[in-house]
Amino acid sequence: MGKKIRIDLSKLYRLAEDVGTTPAKLLKHILEYYDLKYDVIYTESPDFERTIILRRGAYTIEFGDVDTKKVRKECRGVIVELFDGYETAFTCINR
Secondary structure, eight states, X not given: OOEEXXXXXXXXXXXXXXXXXXXXXXXXXXXXXXXXXXXXXXXXXXXXXXXXXXXXXXXXXXXXXXXXXXXXXXXXXXXXXXXXXXXXXXXEEOO
8 A cells, every 4th residue: 555645624524514515526626726646536435335436537426336445455656535524535646
């Protein structure tokens, strides 16, 4: 597994009460702002048994049976993870 950057916004989300966006969309905006290349953003949510998948360049989300532990383990770059206090969105940024 590569290095990991974890952004914990749980306190900010509680203070804001209604952020109006999902962790995956917020992570997407952060990555694009810093011009970081990614292929897929994965979201783990307690509400769903399946992983939520947001592909780069796509405007829809998918649900898939993805082993997120394996994705993290196989990442040879940097894992960027955003936690909002409920859901976790992450991606692997390859060097």
